[in-house]
Amino acid sequence: MNKIGIFFGTETGTTRLVAKKIHGKLGDEIAAKPVNVNRIAPDDLLQYDALILGTPSYGIGDIPGRSAGCLESNWEEFLAQLQGTDLAGKRIALFGLGAQERYADRFAASLVRVYQSFKDLGAEIVGDWSTEGYVFEHSPSVVDGRFVGLVIDQRTQGMLTDERIEAWLTQIKPLLLEKIAAPA
Template sequence: LSYPVLILGTPTLGDGQLPGLNAGCEEASWGEFMAQLAGASLSGKTVALFGLGDQVGYPDNFVSGMRPLYDALKNCGAQLIGHWPNQGYEFTTSASLEEGAFVGLVLDQDNQYDLTEERLDAWLDTIRPVMV
């Protein structure tokens, strides 16, 4: 919490879960950290999110794991930046959509690894001015 700006990322597991012991992970992760966020004040913090997903294998909950993280950070007063357009992906449903855009950068290393560098560069260009 000593940093004024954070870039946080998460994969989506199974049916849209954050990684953690309840999702079958061998070690604690976001699932366990979420309890520590409850009641924390992130007022004055700027946070950008990115999520990893597989739009072909999991089209019904593509990158949905970002949503609980986004909601928790927002509820703690963080300023969330870095929404990302949903064009260029093929999926059915995602909990990480808000007003037609993803709540953070979306990367699909399984099916669109060739677009990762381009997407990352474009996303960083949009968040960089706010993060300085």
Template sequence: MSKIGIFFGTDTGSTRLVAKKIFGFLGEELADKPKNINRVTADELLSYDALILGTPSYGIGDLPGLAAGCQERSWQEFVPQLKGADLSGKRIALFGLGHQERYASRFASSLIQLYRIFYGYGADIVGRWSTEGYTFEHSDSVIDNQFVGLVLDQRGQPHLTDERINAWLAQITPQLLPVLAEAA
């Protein structure tokens, strides 16, 4: 049986820490160690049939990367490598970080960029997350009153992170495992 691939973009390290938590909860039997998107190739990411992808929020819904003010390359620089890729048959769950008080008018809006990119290449996106328990004015990452993936506020609600990750993993793991079984 194949494993779940966990990839993340980060600048300050918060998304990396969340990716490590997700890996810790899943365990090495289900997932491979998380990898920073600036250290992998498209072929490496595409070798997985089940993926968990994470991003922090930058600017007004920008993908993180050098043009968005990050110190290192990130999703902005990685995405062009996917040009022409066919992700049909791949199942992807997304998570994003944001600060709901400081950026209430654009809370976690970078997550929608990953959603649009991977959905546009044919991936099956799973793991929508309720907006309940958050206080914000607007997020581009909300479709039909749900976030397109797990959203965490490591600054305003760090005490809820583990609980939210566990609940989300309970939701998405049964959706990711059948894809792994089919790939084996």
């Protein structure tokens, strides 16, 4: 597919909102409209070589899904359908939501679980993000001193969301466009 696929899981709609903001900044020419993972089959995601995937944080560092208390299917159920799929050749940028004051001891914890799941399936992950400007005690989503993807705290730092998305897209957009421009 000659566009960047954008997929998200959500429980309250905030991850959907951020996915729509990302899409709006990228535009219809290069990015497909964001789609909830509870409304797709694996083939819908697999048609893209460049992807942006978003997750809320839910439970105690769980992959969001029914076993973590979500009311609807989420990443847990979708990832179960992807088991055994080879994602080599896919380039993926991740974003995750979290509340740094409320969950300072496990800020944005679900992001690393989604990161590890896609990495284990062979995907190339791009778009790590600085921890600067956040205040938290611990985040399992920090690897080598950086978040494994963009982290958004809509609850306490919503005023920084657009600025963070813009800066992150400046970083990842060339990497994702390179993937969709490459001959198959």
